[in-house]
Amino acid sequence: MKELRISLIALSLSVLFATAAGAQCETWNGKPFEEEATNAHVLYRGVVKGKTVADLEALSETEFQIAYENWEKAYKLAPAADGQRPSHFSDGIDLLKVKYKKTTDGEEKKAIAERILNLYDQQIECYKNEAFLLGRKGFDMFYMPEYGFRQSTYDVLKAAVEQGGNDAEYILLEPMGQILAYFFKSGKIEQPEAQEMYSKLEAIAEYNQENNDTYGEYYAASKARMDNAFKEVEDQVFDCGYFKKKLMPQYEENPTDLEVVKYVYVKLRQQGCDSTETFMQDMKSNYEQLAKAVNDSLETARRERNACYDATQLQKEGNYDQALARYEECLNSDQEMDDEGKAQIYYSIASIKLYRKNNAGGALSAARKAASLTDGWGRPYLLIGDCYAKLGRNCDDWTSRLAILAAMEKYRYAKSVDGEVADDADKRLSQYYGAMPDKQEGFMRNVSEGQQVSVGCGIGETVTVRFKD
Incomplete structure (x- = not known):
């Protein structure tokens, strides 16, 4: 009886819906x-x-x-x-x-x-x-x-x-x-x-x-x-599959466009593409070649345009004569530069002339200009001291020892104004204590400790005489 009622209800509903649809x-x-x-x-x-x-x-x-x-x-x-x-x-x-x-x-x-x-x-x-x-x-x-x-x-x-x-x-x-x-x-x-x-x-x-x-x-x-x-x-x-399908056509249409190649490669890596797959390795290699070409081109243009920058690169590359020429162009150019920048240029010139070209006199002139342009920078004074020591080698024994005193005074001054060079200054000082004037030689020359003495040999400094122990 219950099943009959359910069947009748279902039949009534179907008739109702059919009637509504028909209407x-x-x-x-x-x-x-x-x-x-x-x-x-x-x-x-x-x-x-x-x-x-x-x-x-x-x-x-x-x-x-x-x-x-x-x-x-x-x-x-x-x-x-x-x-x-x-x-x-x-x-x-x-x-x-x-x-x-x-x-x-x-x-x-x-x-x-x-x-x-x-x-x-x-x-x-x-x-x-x-x-x-x-x-x-x-x-x-x-x-x-x-x-x-x-x-x-x-x-x-x-x-x-x-x-x-x-x-x-x-x-x-x-x-x-x-x-x-x-x-x-x-x-x-x-x-x-x-x-x-x-x-x-x-x-x-x-x-x-x-x-x-x-x-x-x-x-x-x-x-x-x-x-x-x-x-x-x-x-x-x-994931990778979707983006590969989406982006590879863009890459294939622009294989020499660095920005497109970079975007596609980075995006595919981010979305999980395996970097060891051939297409990813090829794309990476292409990107690196394009990036190098662009960077080389930018670098060349920058060096042609900027004598100061070119000089520093030439110095790093060991092209010292060209570096010196470009440093001179830099100093004589219209490029705006503060005293600190000029001091750095003169210091670089002095370094090349002293350590690479064995030109202590030219190095001394450039180092003194560097020292005069900035306060609190000890390296020019270290270099001046090195110039004195080198110039002294070409003089008589007494004058060369006075040159060492002049150098040592510059080393002490360098570390007094710039703590960052203290270790370098102390190393130099320790090397030269044994090269100071001999007291007996001073006695023979009627020079006593503490006396002010002029140093020749192209140095042009007055030093306070100190004898080695």
Whole structure:
């Protein structure tokens, strides 16, 4: 008995739904109201035929009301018209969109939006073409604040994509891309679903770009907007395979563009591409060659343009004669340089002349200029001391020992003004204690300790005599 009741309930529900479906698909054919329905149909169609929603919105209030009221009448009498055309549904959607745009009442907007979606559902029921109509319905839902980024919108668009396949319209790409990105960020869908749906959309776009002569360009433009919407999450959604497919064509078209090559290589590494794969190794090698060529070119231009920089590089390379010439160009150029910079240049000149060219006199002149241009820098004084020691080797024994005293005074002064050179100064001092003047030699020359004595041999200093112990 219980099973019989359940069967009767199920039968009643199926009859009810069938009746409802039949009512919404009712035609005027052979009905008592056929003439009334067709007259209303003709009146409103005369106004709306061939017009877009924007055209309907531009109608005068009187014209619009005539069209709307007669559509309402024709639709209520025969929703499916004569059964051969879906115009009562599609025209109703367009007319209701105008009312939706014009009303400012929130509740009224909500009711109109719901009615628009119902008309889509009824048209699907009566005239099929479900994939196309679901796409249009989902598109409208996305741009209605009442639905927008909601689950119901996603479900409709998803169904449109899955049922439509390559026939899905290009207008679905951008909204679906935005919703996918939003749903993934908010945790409403997981990575596998985001990957799957995006891949389907991408396949639809690519198929139509290649095979749809009429709308191929529209698919391309819509895909670009979809990609842009999805860009902020694509790193989290996709791995190496996706980015390889996306970026390798860009690399292959621009294999000599350093920025493109660098971007593609770095991006693929970030997305997990194995650096040992052949295509990655080839790209890395190409990048390194391009980078070297660019850097070499920039370096050459910089050295040609900047004598100061070129001189330092020539010095590092061991081209000392050229370095000296470029240092002189640097000092005589219009390049702005403070005293500290000039001091560094003179110090470099002095270093080359003393340690590389064995020109102690020239080195001494440059080192003194370096010392005069800056305070608190001990290295020029170390170098001056080294010049004195070297110059002294060409003089008699007594004068050479006085030269050592002059050098030692410079070493002591260097570490007194610059603690950073203290170790170097102490090493030099320790080397020269044994070369100081001998007390017996001083006695023979009638020179006593503490006496001020002039040092010749090109040094031109006065030193305080000190004897070695």
